[in-house]
Amino acid sequence: MNDTNYTPSVAYLGPEASFTHIAAAELFGHKGLTPRPTIPDCIEAVTEGHVAYAVVPLENALEGSVPLTIDYLFHGGELFITAEISTPIGQxxxxxxxxxxxxxxxxxxxxxxxxxxxxxxxxxxxxxxxxxxxxxxxxxxxxxxxxxxxxxxxxxxxxxxxxxxxxxxxxENIHDFHFNHTRFVVLSLRKEILDHKNHAASKKTTLMVKLPEDDKAGMLHQILSVFSWRRLNLSKIESRPLKTGLGHYFFIIDVNESEDHPMMKGAMEELAALGCTARSFGSYYVYETDPSSE
Amino acid sequence: MNDTNYTPSVAYLGPEASFTHIAAAELFGHKGLTPRPTIPDCIEAVTEGHVAYAVVPLENALEGSVPLTIDYLFHGGELFITAEISTPIGQxxxxxxxxxxxxxxxxxxxxxxxxxxxxxxxxxxxxxxxxxxxxxxxxxxxxxxxxxxxxxxxxxxxxxxxxxxxxxxxxENIHDFHFNHTRFVVLSLRKEILDHKNHAASKKTTLMVKLPEDDKAGMLHQILSVFSWRRLNLSKIESRPLKTGLGHYFFIIDVNESEDHPMMKGAMEELAALGCTARSFGSYYVYETDPSSE
Incomplete structure (x- = not known):
């Protein structure tokens, strides 16, 4: 944090010295960080206002289950992503x-x-x-x-x-697959964009898209058309089962554009017109941690 | 197994009484099962011919990391999926x-x-x-x-x-989210279809699709067109980072059709014509475990 008068309280998936701890310290420094034993504990700490932010692994994690983060984040539905931290995993x-x-x-x-x-x-x-x-x-x-x-x-x-x-x-570095990054997200009750220090030039936006009840073959293709003809590039897409029974899915989509871009506004309107429920988890910068300090 | 003269050797992600153990026993019975401590150990046991099959969690797992299974399976590239077991998680x-x-x-x-x-x-x-x-x-x-x-x-x-x-x-059943299934896959060096007892009526096929080097915005949309106009329904799509650096992805796609369907053959040819590298991990049945025995 550059602002020395303010130290935000941050919950991270512990214990101390976990990979999530490294990611959290990279963005917030070491002050104000407290470990929590599980991902739901981290999410609850921020949802209930005990901390300002929670840092949890989202993808390709070592110590946390990724489906767990996605399920609690997307079924809870109250939180926003304010930053992403991408950390090389060095064992x-x-x-x-x-x-x-x-x-x-x-x-x-x-x-x-x-x-x-x-x-x-x-x-x-x-x-x-x-x-x-x-x-x-x-x-x-x-x-x-x-x-x-x-x-x-x-x-x-x-x-x-x-x-x-x-x-x-x-x-050093005895892990089998190199170029192996873990994505951590910084969650908050407030929709904001953390802008502390060096980060990737452009923002990205994470969306949750639920298909209409009567979804049919080719619906996903139709959804992607919404982004494709607007030249909005997707960096990730993943289907996840809804918890309402078998065979119903929602999609997590990362778009390499800020949600206030005019094309994004059009895309959200078109998704609604198709009968989809689309929710934005906010636009944010990606922070790459320095490999030399890792 | 209905054939009492043959007991296949099966490695599963242990320890004994793990959720993977339940899934493996549902399909193979309790004979011939041996626990292995990690997912790579299971995959290596079948790759090196120590066992005929390995049972590992693929999605939404409790005890295994899902990215781990996908990475070892898809980067190794020698194994086929011969069956899927879908098990409700009861805690x-x-x-x-x-x-x-x-x-x-x-x-x-x-x-x-x-x-x-x-x-x-x-x-x-x-x-x-x-x-x-x-x-x-x-x-x-x-x-x-x-x-x-x-x-x-x-x-x-x-x-x-x-x-x-x-x-x-x-x-009983103290877990927060119900309808929470874990998908386990049965891996083998041989391309075969396990057809033991009750299973879903239709087969599905899992594909890995790598985009061409010069992939551009909208390429994923183009790939999905290949399936969409043939009315081939997808039950899952997930992007995964390639281990060759940042920003390169491959896709795991589940198609609700057998790979010997004429439309599937056309789809595979069209993917190749688009410059994609597509590999089939085989077609297989999905076995749902009986919730009452769970």
Missing amino acids: HLMVNKAQKDFTDQLESIQSHPHALAQCHKFLQYRYRKIPLIQTTSTAAAAKYISEQPALHIAAIGNQLAAETYGLHIVE | HLMVNKAQKDFTDQLESIQSHPHALAQCHKFLQYRYRKIPLIQTTSTAAAAKYISEQPALHIAAIGNQLAAETYGLHIVE
């Missing part, structure tokens, strides 16, 4: 500093199941015989090994976890 | 049988973070002051309370976990 192998000369004697490697899965090929090639132990988060694994200097154990986690718990990084 | 509150008269004295409730999140509203209304403790799986929580008859603790998990660990169910 590192780390040990207690007392163990740094004994990394050839590892007896187990601990981490969140998704982190172990993301480093599957590395672990197969380099540590095939070493037992893997699952923990509730990457940060919990880092914390545990920081408390056990005498044990030959390692954790997999991020840079912030290594710093927070004073660990030695044995090998 | 129940359970205690050790020695504790069933003391459920007003609960001191903690344990489960996987996603399960705690799925029951968020119930827990807020009924057990607001009770500490929630995160475990690595719902089954791990059930196992733990089965070993602690003297403690006033409860677990949240499924019916199979209650049966496996001999627990008393205090309250």
